[in-house]
Amino acid sequence: MEFSQYDIDALMYVTNRPELVFTEGQGMWLTDHQGKRYLDFLQGWAVNCLGHSPQCIQDALAAQSKKLINPSPAFYNEPMVELASLLTKNSCFDRVFFANSGAEANEGAIKLARKWGKLNKNPKGESRFEIITFKHSFHGRTLGTMSASGKAGWDTIYAPQVPGFPKADLNDLDSVVRLINEHTVGVMLEPVQGEGGVIPATREFMQGLRELTKRHNILLIVDEVQTGMGRTGELFAYQLSNIEPDIMTLGKGIGGGVPLAALLCREEIACFEAGDQGGTYNGNPLMTAVGVAVLRALLAPGFMESVREQGAYLSTGLQNLSAKHGLGAERGEGLLRALDLGSEIGPKIVDMAREMGPVGLLLNSPRPNLLRFMSALNVSKEEIDQMLTMLSEIITRIKA
Numbered sequence: 001m002e003f004s005q006y007d008i009d010a011l012m013y014v015t016n017r018p019e020l021v022f023t024e025g026q027g028m029w030l031t032d033h034q035g036k037r038y039l040d041f042l043q044g045w046a047v048n049c050l051g052h053s054p055q056c057i058q059d060a061l062a063a064q065s066k067k068l069i070n071p072s073p074a075f076y077n078e079p080m081v082e083l084a085s086l087l088t089k090n091s092c093f094d095r096v097f098f099a100n101s102g103a104e105a106n107e108g109a110i111k112l113a114r115k116w117g118k119l120n121k122n123p124k125g126e127s128r129f130e131i132i133t134f135k136h137s138f139h140g141r142t143l144g145t146m147s148a149s150g151k152a153g154w155d156t157i158y159a160p161q162v163p164g165f166p167k168a169d170l171n172d173l174d175s176v177v178r179l180i181n182e183h184t185v186g187v188m189l190e191p192v193q194g195e196g197g198v199i200p201a202t203r204e205f206m207q208g209l210r211e212l213t214k215r216h217n218i219l220l221i222v223d224e225v226q227t228g229m230g231r232t233g234e235l236f237a238y239q240l241s242n243i244e245p246d247i248m249t250l251g252k253g254i255g256g257g258v259p260l261a262a263l264l265c266r267e268e269i270a271c272f273e274a275g276d277q278g279g280t281y282n283g284n285p286l287m288t289a290v291g292v293a294v295l296r297a298l299l300a301p302g303f304m305e306s307v308r309e310q311g312a313y314l315s316t317g318l319q320n321l322s323a324k325h326g327l328g329a330e331r332g333e334g335l336l337r338a339l340d341l342g343s344e345i346g347p348k349i350v351d352m353a354r355e356m357g358p359v360g361l362l363l364n365s366p367r368p369n370l371l372r373f374m375s376a377l378n379v380s381k382e383e384i385d386q387m388l389t390m391l392s393e394i395i396t397r398i399k400a
């Protein structure tokens, strides 16, 4: 089929998309409408943790769709209970609420924190509601989560914002201390800022935040929508700094490509009463059955070791590439990595990589001087090598 035969104008415009329609995906590879193949280092924006259409997700969808698709969120179902149980057994949290997207899970976290702040008032007897978030952070695209995000320009697009989200600087504990007041109820952050350009919070900062929030009786909320589910080489990124947060949100990888997200908290924080929180698809068995399959795959013996190994392999490869072409530093955790290009050639690299033949390469440039790599967690060394070879060729052409 020719691109011009698709009625693309039936879609609402929200972003510039290349003139490609993807028709198939398998593992690290995507195929477009003309049969061209692409090595995919986007994986649906760090979503497809097991690659495109893995067998275990196909099987979970097929089996569950034959059994039960939607009993109603007002009833228990088996995959919902099983996934919640697996998540609590493998984390420091005791309670789980399922949602459909990262933004929705974060909205839930904000609501849970504000509810807790209503029950745990300040010495003046007032409810606490302010949540300190960070500059350059990304928490989603609802009005509440856009207000929580520290993305430039987002304070004015849909003004007025939802109030109550003062912004601190990542890895600067004093900047957090300065924002704490009698209305503060929590601090929310991504353990590695993803959309902000793969900027890890340091171990010391995470530990400092845990100590600080405990001392002030405020909640520590980690948005692990991008960092959770094995992405950083630990099942959850908070484990990298040996701390136990109060609330965590998951999205992206937990569904391996289907819409699933989760809000988790410790028992003492679980203060929703009947009617406070809900949603038509919360705990939907078709989606939670996929979550069970994905989490079981991540928990299989040796899987997380292999994520760390491939992460280190990619890191070394990027460092070598940088040395060869005189680029900047490489950074990240596990298989969430970025390369500083030293100049604003990111968008050009992304276009040239996609247009390469006979096979293309899909990359992301969250900032003009940066490339972000979000492979499947089961990527092979050969696929990493192939990506590095293609990328090196493009940079040579650009520098020529």
Ligand SMILES: *Cc1c(COP(=O)(O)O)cnc(C)c1O
Pocket (backbone or CB within 6 Å): 100, 101, 102, 103, 104, 106, 138, 139, 140, 141, 190, 194, 195, 223, 224, 225, 226, 227, 251, 252
């Ligand atoms: C992607 C992302 C979100 C938003 O998730 P959606 O599923 O797009 O709503 C929130 N927080 C972080 C850290 C993310 O990377």
